[in-house]
Amino acid sequence: MTLFLQTTLNGLVLGGIYSLAAVGFSLVFGVLGIVNLTHGIFVVAGAYGALVLFAELGIDPLVGIVPIGLALFAVGYVYQRTIIQWAVSRASLVASLVVTFGVAMMARNGLQLVFGPDVHTITPSYSFLSIPLGPLRIDVVRIVALGASLVLLTVLALVLARTHFGRAIRATAQQPLAAELCGLNVKNLHGLTFGLGAAMAGAAGAIIGIVQPFTAASEVAWTLNAFIVVVLGGIGSPAGALVGGLLLGLINAYTAQYVGPSLTQAAMFLVLVLMLLVRPSGLLGNAFGESR
């Protein structure tokens, strides 16, 4: 029983991080309709950014979230307004999938040239502490990571629900043409949404850096995780990302504990394929209009 509870706890903590790492992907997918295969790069770039800030300037990764988020927001905005915009207008939405894939390849190679192929970790002073919780134990970093994820997700949910900017984004997602007729600058909003998604991914990366080892090559896994989270939870909402992320974390933890640690990937993708076939609109959230 203790083992089961401990596994559940680990799964939920992992799931919180998955949620934060996926919410930007979900937002971009829901509003712009673009599957952004560069998403994992933003996550890994956030982790590398936190590493550099921590190693060179001694800034705690949780504080580093702010400059990293701002920097990636700018990168995301410019990237959407140039390359992605061009790809969508000159070719097609599906072609934008391939363009983001090409950019991801370049960026991964670039990160490997700069930081080398080694596995990196960030170890702040609190990284080896853990708190007893009855018979269970939980690492401080994981609590911190989970807390930061939940705070950021809540902030994003509030921004989307309560502010003018959030309403504008949701209007654009529903009907770009109508939003434009109402006087919204849709192109600019698309850029801002993309920047927001990139910033959330970068923040997630900074948090992931203190919990897990990372390399440039792990970007593929983070992109795929984001996709699975979105398919599980439904697109375009922080709540969907949270549900999907927690589920993915639980699936991962249970599979590793009870089936075999080498089969987590297979289990995650099996759930993905089954989910697409059985309930393509996600557990909660909007239907994928064009999935079939």
Next chain:
Amino acid sequence: MNRALVLLAAIAVVLAAVLLPLWIGPFYTRVIQLFFFSAGLAVAWNLLGGFAGYWSFGHTVFIGMGAFSAAHIVTRLGPFGDGPLSMVLPILLSGLICGLFAAIIAYPILRLRGIYFAIAMLGVSQVVGELVNNLSWFQGGVGVFLQTPLPAGTAPEDFFYYLFGALLLASILIAVAVRKSRFGYALLSIREDEDTAMMLGVATERYKIMAFVLSAVLVGTLGAVYGYSVGYFTTYTVFRLDFSLNMIVFCLIGGIGTLAGPVIGTAIMLFITQVLLSRFLDIHLLITGAIVVAIILLMPGGIIGALRSWRRPAAGGGAAATETGS
């Protein structure tokens, strides 16, 4: 273009390909062998992805399945006699196994469209790859051997050069036959507008499944031969994400949905990465990524599309790329 002229040119190319290994050294024989293999894959991917518009991001599952099927058939059921002819049965059976697997998953998975189909296929390839790697029966983790019974006095690179060349030729002929048939037109109609096609009485479900299975059989056959050509392989030698992505990139560069596109795209990409950049291995990804992005932004219809719109400027930009004449 003149039909006889095309036929003559094709015969000349095939003859030149047959005689080529006499002049070039083993290195270039291997490069061209890789070209034959990759172009065969691209042509097979194009049957489904190009003609029907169903972009699979996980076609490497059939390479892996083909290679592992061949290895297990030979070690568990074989041997099937001596000499190169003993390869025939394992290779054909492996192709059939891939086709069978495709037929089983076809109905549910082809109900998905666009990006969802692409990612679901990626998922299928990951699941199968992980299972082959982790279930001990498949021996994917430790690797399997697949010895090639070479004919006496033949270098392995020459042998596989001709074998892959023959398979590429067969794939191209199949693609031409499909493209010129009722089946091919049905696939194009599915790509252009599946719902309208269904409404007009095209049996979209059946044609999609046929294209999927045909593509899987071709890729599986190529995968089995690839297994023979490397001799020893583990899961990650054959279940490789970059195989899946290369098929798409090669088609994209040449022109998706055209007959010659996949072959031209493969030739250009392999020439750039294997010959021009063979000394700069650490920036391969960077260059490949840059080429992919540049092609999409500058020539959305690939090289064939760009040539067409240049010849017929009135047809207008990228739109010409999606038509498929001869």
